[in-house]
Amino acid sequence: MSTGSFQPKNRAVRWFEERLPILSLLHGTLVAYPAPRNLNYWWNFGSLAGIALVLQILTGVVLAMHYIPATGLAFDSVERIMRDVNYGWLLRYLHANGASMFFLVVYVHIFRGLYYGSYKAPREVLWMLGLVILLLMMATAFMGYVLPWGQMSFWAATVITNLFSAIPVFGDEIVRWLWGGFSVDQPTLQRFFSLHYLLPFLIVGVVILHIWALHIPGSNNPLGIDVKGPQDQVPFHPYYTAKDAFGLGIFLIVLGVLVFYMPDALGHPDNYIPANPMVTPPHIVPEWYFLPFYAILRAFTFDIGPIPAKLLGVIAMFGSILLLFFLPWLDRSPVRSATFRPVYKKTFWLLVAASIGLGWVGANPPDRVLVDFGPDVDAIADQVAAAYAANHDGAAPAGDVESLAGLREIAVAAGMSERDFETLVAEEHVTFDMVHLGQLLTLYYFFHFLILLPFIIPRVERPRPLPESIAAAVLKTKAAPAAAAAQ
Amino acid sequence: MGAAVALWPFIDQMNPAADTLALSSTEADLSPVAPGQQIVVKWRGKPVFIVNRTKHMIEEARAVPVDSLRDPQSDEERVKPGHENWLIMVGVCTHLGCVPIGPHEGSYDGWFCPCHGSHYDTAGRIRKGPAPKNLAVPDYEFTAPDRVRIG
Ligand code: HEM
Ligand code: FES
DSSP states (O other): OOTTOOOOOOOOHHHHHHHHHHHHHHHHHHHEEEEEEEEEGGGGHHHHHHHHHHHHHHHHHHHHTTTTTTTTTHHHHHHHHTTTTTTHHHHHHHHHHHHHHHHHHHHHHHHHHHHTTTTTOOOHHHOOOOOHHHHHHHHHHHHHHTOOHHHHHHHHHHHHHGGGGGGGGTTHHHHHHTTSSSSSOOOHHHHHHHHHHHHHHHHHHHHHHHHHHHHOOOOTTTOOOOOSSSSGEEEHHHHHHHHHHHHHHHHHHHHHHHHHHTTTTTTGGGGSBOOTTTTTSSSSOOOOHHHHHHHHHOOOOOOOOTTHHHHHHHHHHHHHGGGGGGGHOOOSSSSSOOGHHHHHHHHHHHHHHHHHHHHHHHHHOOOOEEEEEEEEEHHHHHHHHHHHHHHHHTOOOSSOOOOOHHHHHHHHHTTTTHHHEEEEEEHEEEEEEEEHHHHHHHHHHIIIIIIIIIIHHHHHHHOOOOOOOOHHHHHHHHOOOOOOOHH | OHHHHHHHHHHTTTTHHHHHHHHOOOEOTTOOTTTTTTEEEEEEEEEEEHHHHHHHHHHHHTTTTTGGGGSSOHHHHGGTTOOEEEEEEOOOOTTTOOOOOOEEEETTTEEEETTTEEETOOOOOOOSSSOOOOOOOOOOEETTEEEEEEE
């Protein structure tokens, strides 16, 4: 990469540069970096993620000057930040909503990579470093959410740490080790604070590696084809600094609307109730950015062989991210961009829909009914038969057990009142509820990555022809409307 | 080897400290608990349910065939002889640790966990939902007819 174009005129700068060439490094990264000339707005989200990270660290460090990581004081110290500390409300709302914006931006950034095949050779390590950042961010945000020590903080900490109790043999030991006690308590809060302060700086380290790995092959682009020469590129500055600055403007407007007009819209009101280890709120949900994973966790309500449902849910939830590490080898198509992959393009949008759908499922109570198919005759028949057998020395009922009318007669013969029978009919319905939808969407998520990508798409897809070069494609689309206008 | 030994203090420091381990028993007075009611006491940071079961609740629990249960345990195994009405258990759902509501909740007249819908019966045994185990019975002893020490 051309970092050589940095020629400081100032003598002092030159003196410094000869001793530590950091300025030319920054110049090479942010100014001279030759980027494909056809990057669209989806390429804004990487720099936005970087800015969001800086914003979290700046607001976080100042919040930590006022926050107290002690169970009896944490909640009050956050309320003091909100009421008494100068601009404390602003800093905290920026930090809380900034975390949401950070995830939003990173999720778009990841789906951008999925659409344009940015995980493929030669960018596999770049992709995997990105996933490491995602995992660190999730750990950081989870621990940050525990710090205000409200009801949601406490129960999120309890439920998430308990996920590890699903691990066979050592599960309970591990959970006690995470807690530093017999429940989520002072030691847990204090270590979470320590790690919540530390992890963002680890993220900074991995981001530096991520950008380093980016600059080896250079950016991918919407056509997904390699850069062939300087005619395909423009320098990062001023072209993409300007484009990114525009995106930053939009980002700041959205963040501003959240912070100033609806600062608690994405939060849960129960987190303004101090933590109470004796009472769980009736409806606990994670922050929105964890909802799809929560839905996957809850989709497993059945055991498979010796593996209990609880462990399956935990494996699937972590698996949904870990499997992305193998994506470069699951998808062997040499064509990167979905623009030229008619089948992959459709399955990609289904994946987006499934992910958003899972988020919706995660936000809803699991037993919320979506479709009601009417009374479940088999289940009612079982109960009526049991009641009949109890009253008739174990005899099986004679009569029509296939219809509700027949069952009603048997129920009355079994000594059940009409009213009890009606209650039974009202309760036992065949339904399609949130858990079922979650199961369907979870199935699609794994099917997409484990079956469609490696086995089915390569057999059925014929990619469209790729353009010769970025320059050729760009100049053709620019020329086409002009030619049409000239006619 | 040496590296692993050097690492151990850094790992083990996260385990419960000596003073945390020392906070290990709680006493409760049973006299104000009417039949059919429960009190909740705090033991090691967790809620412990102390339930004064009615005859009906005990009968319900004993009518269930033990081998039909997910975590097979008879009602007798979960209480102390001579104190069958007193059901004492850790009020922490064995799924992911929420506090179930009850008694007289859920499909089995016992406890219901609102987090992901686990139902426990009048002996605190798991009957329906994602939880794998019965509500845990802690070590406890009656220090007087109406006093109990947990832990
Ligand atoms: C990856 C970057 C970060 C993310 C995603 C993040 C996320 C969060 C979240 C979601 C909360 C809970 C907000 C609430 O509901 O009140 C929080 C709280 C907090 N964070 Fe961070 N954080 C980050 C970096 C930092 C850093 C570098 C510090 C520096 C010490 C910090 C200090 C704090 C403090 C003191 C709180 C408690 C005060 C409060 O609740 O607002 N954070 N963080
Ligand atoms: S924690 Fe009780 S059902 Fe999940």
